[in-house]
Amino acid sequence: MAEKTMQEVQEEIVEEFTVFDDWLDKYNYLIELSKSLPVIEEKYKTPEHLIEGCQSKVWLKADMEDGRIVFTADSDAIITKGIIALLVRVMSGRSPEEIINTDLDFINTIGLNENLSPARSNGLVSMIKQMKLYALAFQAKSKQK
Amino acid sequence: MAEKTMQEVQEEIVEEFTVFDDWLDKYNYLIELSKSLPVIEEKYKTPEHLIEGCQSKVWLKADMEDGRIVFTADSDAIITKGIIALLVRVMSGRSPEEIINTDLDFINTIGLNENLSPARSNGLVSMIKQMKLYALAFQAKSKQK
Amino acid sequence: MALDIVKIRNDFPILKQTVHNKPFVYFDNAATTQKPVQVIDRMDKVYRETNSNIHRGVHYLSDLTTRHFEEARETIRKFINARYDHEIIFTSGTTGGINLVAFSFGEKYISRGDEIIISAIEHHANIVPWQMLCERKGASLKVIPLNSDGELLLEEYDRLFSSNTRLVAITHVANSIGTINPVREMIQTAHQKNVPVLIDGTQAVQHGKVDVQDLDADFYVFSGHKMYGPTGTGVIYGKESILEELPPYQTGGEMVDQVTFEKTTFNRLPFKFEAGTPNYTGVIGLAAAVRYIEETGLDEIVAREKELLEYGSRRLSEIDGLHLFGQAENKISILSFILDDIHPFDAGMIIDKYGIAVRTGNHCAQPFMELLGIRGTIRASMVFYNTREEIDRLCEAIEKVKEMFN
Amino acid sequence: MALDIVKIRNDFPILKQTVHNKPFVYFDNAATTQKPVQVIDRMDKVYRETNSNIHRGVHYLSDLTTRHFEEARETIRKFINARYDHEIIFTSGTTGGINLVAFSFGEKYISRGDEIIISAIEHHANIVPWQMLCERKGASLKVIPLNSDGELLLEEYDRLFSSNTRLVAITHVANSIGTINPVREMIQTAHQKNVPVLIDGTQAVQHGKVDVQDLDADFYVFSGHKMYGPTGTGVIYGKESILEELPPYQTGGEMVDQVTFEKTTFNRLPFKFEAGTPNYTGVIGLAAAVRYIEETGLDEIVAREKELLEYGSRRLSEIDGLHLFGQAENKISILSFILDDIHPFDAGMIIDKYGIAVRTGNHCAQPFMELLGIRGTIRASMVFYNTREEIDRLCEAIEKVKEMFN
Ligand SMILES: Cc1ncc(COP(=O)(O)O)c(C=O)c1O
Numbered sequence A, B: 001m002a003e004k005t006m007q008e009v010q011e012e013i014v015e016e017f018t019v020f021d022d023w024l025d026k027y028n029y030l031i032e033l034s035k036s037l038p039v040i041e042e043k044y045k046t047p048e049h050l051i052e053g054c055q056s057k058v059w060l061k062a063d064m065e066d067g068r069i070v071f072t073a074d075s076d077a078i079i080t081k082g083i084i085a086l087l088v089r090v091m092s093g094r095s096p097e098e099i100i101n102t103d104l105d106f107i108n109t110i111g112l113n114e115n116l117s118p119a120r121s122n123g124l125v126s127m128i129k130q131m132k133l134y135a136l137a138f139q140a141k142s143k144q145k
Numbered sequence C, D: 001m002a003l004d005i006v007k008i009r010n011d012f013p014i015l016k017q018t019v020h021n022k023p024f025v026y027f028d029n030a031a032t033t034q035k036p037v038q039v040i041d042r043m044d045k046v047y048r049e050t051n052s053n054i055h056r057g058v059h060y061l062s063d064l065t066t067r068h069f070e071e072a073r074e075t076i077r078k079f080i081n082a083r084y085d086h087e088i089i090f091t092s093g094t095t096g097g098i099n100l101v102a103f104s105f106g107e108k109y110i111s112r113g114d115e116i117i118i119s120a121i122e123h124h125a126n127i128v129p130w131q132m133l134c135e136r137k138g139a140s141l142k143v144i145p146l147n148s149d150g151e152l153l154l155e156e157y158d159r160l161f162s163s164n165t166r167l168v169a170i171t172h173v174a175n176s177i178g179t180i181n182p183v184r185e186m187i188q189t190a191h192q193k194n195v196p197v198l199i200d201g202t203q204a205v206q207h208g209k210v211d212v213q214d215l216d217a218d219f220y221v222f223s224g225h226k227m228y229g230p231t232g233t234g235v236i237y238g239k240e241s242i243l244e245e246l247p248p249y250q251t252g253g254e255m256v257d258q259v260t261f262e263k264t265t266f267n268r269l270p271f272k273f274e275a276g277t278p279n280y281t282g283v284i285g286l287a288a289a290v291r292y293i294e295e296t297g298l299d300e301i302v303a304r305e306k307e308l309l310e311y312g313s314r315r316l317s318e319i320d321g322l323h324l325f326g327q328a329e330n331k332i333s334i335l336s337f338i339l340d341d342i343h344p345f346d347a348g349m350i351i352d353k354y355g356i357a358v359r360t361g362n363h364c365a366q367p368f369m370e371l372l373g374i375r376g377t378i379r380a381s382m383v384f385y386n387t388r389e390e391i392d393r394l395c396e397a398i399e400k401v402k403e404m405f406n
């Protein structure tokens, strides 16, 4: 796992998206991707794991395994789920440092920011923020040791 | 006194004002008129006799003499004083009924409304309203008897 | 006489564009309406030709703008048939207006143990200010329930009154599903018990004739931006007799009479409630919007919107797996629906891609959504400038949504 | 680099007209400024091309307008150098803003026996809300006195603090006579005593660089319409740490998180303080005004206004029987004066006839006028689009006034 860097995975995704020349294909792909999301366990779908600022519900959980953060998530809306699947693909299984230090520019490049509505892009910002916050928290914790 | 009706005095004033073809003459005339205002006694310059809504201070008092209302007034601004002198000329020495029932259209006709500023025309409206209120009050009083 | 729809659509420049390369369809009118050129140009004219701060100015433009502002008050007065100009108070919007009443009425009349009646179908703007007031004063809220068609249960309403009831605050028309509440009768009921009533008219004034004297409303509040007027404007109608009694809400310039450091006395109505420089440009634009409505004809607007509602309801009800909420007999042209197994937000995103603007979510009526047991709806809110063709396009888009997610 | 005054005057369409058959001179800028086409056109564009209600919309135009609105917040943040976007709260104007702070801060921090310090040179908007708060809570106002030049007495200010002082609320620049108060030092003084400070920046932000972090202001409040922006807009800057602590003021849509009839939780900053549909068109216009100021150059604006002030002060002081108020060393280009034995209102009416807009009266600063022992002044407030020739015309008009009334 994670032989590629986050940057490389982002480039991979950008490449995948270049083949779609209309939004319909992009969205259908997101719907497809939604099925691949590593799903958060039902018992963790609590307010504590809910992300604010999304029009649809998004739950996100992070666990530390061997120095790497593993994300699981879910959403009641499918396109949201597809997007978070992309984020998880880029960020899950990484060290806190890599997550903190890598810019997520693929989102702009593949036109998610632009093509998705604001409500959605607000949600997107919240999701990324939450994932980075988890990374910061785990980093702080490991330094305490 | 008051052989002419209020309507007739209004027409007289309109006629007087027709000779002025610029505002300067009109205002100079108002300044002239300000000197003719029957002045309220100093001791009546109390908050009770002060009219609201004017940018300058306006005091107004009404007394009933032989079934006719006599107004005295003053203002600390001269043009205001000139205008109230016109109002007094039209309304003083009249019966409450005549005051209540006569429209004061001369104000529009001589272009006071238009040429005077809003603050002023608000004040103007307040003055007229107050004069009519006095008339109503005296009428009510006389009916009680 | 039917409306000349070509002319009307020409009046609204925003409608003539494409979005995502599709002709733009605007079905989010309950959130905010579009503005006719008559309104846009009027405000433009203020800023280009007459702009000046109002009321206390001695100069020509200040005078002129003051007149335009006060004429706007008269225009609004006539529009809702208030008795006096000074019963019309300008605010920043419905939310600002209800907050004003909640504070001022609350300071004067609400104390511990008192009760305020609202309904289960209110917008947050007509819930939260009363909640806050109740919290501050130790009072409580009573809520009128609904039937499954989205209509208020009037017998229940009757039973909510007690000797502690101090105010009823209900919406004239529900923004989530369009129900027109029988506010005239509800006001009568309240008045028999000597309880004053505030009506939230935000979704009503633009969809039918409102006569505040005939309704006998004590307060009637609405927003300019939902009636073809500019943002940042709103109106409170209040009965003179009540307004006179209420303390001011916001304080500052314009609304004072005398200010010393020891004591301040307040100006008369309506200025007592209009602190600071008002949005006079907006208010003048709002008057232009009212004139536009009147020139178009409220009767004609009502007729056309009724036709759109009937057509839209019929077309949507033909779609498999679509559930329409709000089957009240009396409703405005709002179509609020869900699609089986599809999140409203997923649906809304795809519908958007067809150039169609709908709203999805709880429509600031979370308690009502919970009552329905749903997470939100897709809401297409139509007004007289919308067309049957646009409804057809919506139906097509819904079919695509179903294809994608099923 | 000096300003290109021909270009600038072309930016303000309203200046190119005649009033009473005379070329129009606008010297009422402290009441409200005129708007450049860049601002007028920006709002026009919203209504013609992008108008949609913001934040919760799923569709393209709602998205776009939300972005423009939030970009405006960022523009304002940069303009006053706030640390975070969410420290910028949009309101209807300064009056709305100060009322918000007075309520929310008051609910949280003010109780019986507490004291609030203001100054003797405040606008009513920065007096009356504190008075009302004090009345509601049993607190009291302390007033910083002035010297005869219109400057605050800083030693007296120091002495006003007690262990009960909870807040200082002072104006950055006095609207009646133009004094620039040394707010940076005054904030330091207050902070040494752990007292937060609200600055009324209504007459300051458009006349010089304001850096809220450098000032270390806790709140900084201003109006859009006095800085070349639209009516119905205003800004509160507040430090995150304080804003987080304050309860909301107005409540309704947008600013809530969860609403049930039992309990409501509130959205995060800045939305907690922005209830209801904001005046988003106005806010977008306000951002255009800020861009206009920045493109024109604040330094250039300051230089030009200084030159106008010097010229105007000199010309007016040459007039017999004219008394100029406000000789503070640090002041903006406001000329506030009276003429011997002539009522300011009489003078203003005649000056108006020469096509010149000045303001007369107490300028919403009654306590200050009483301090001076006068009934009001004639105020000519100038900004960078004014000219020396206009000042000459004012002087001529004043001579006519003297002829008429003496
Ligand atoms: C110093 C000062 N504070 C507050 C205000 C009130 O501003 P607004 O009327 O825009 O709310 C003004 C406006 O005259 C002012 O000059």
Ligand SMILES: Cc1ncc(COP(=O)(O)O)c(C=O)c1O
Residues within 6 Å of the ligand: C030, C031, C093, C094, C095, C096, C123, C125, C126, C171, C173, C174, C175, C200, C202, C203, C223, C225, C364, D252, D253, D275, D276, D277, D278
């Ligand atoms: C019924 C109802 N009340 C109140 C409001 C709040 O109006 P505003 O956001 O203009 O203050 C709305 C707007 O959605 C509404 O539909």
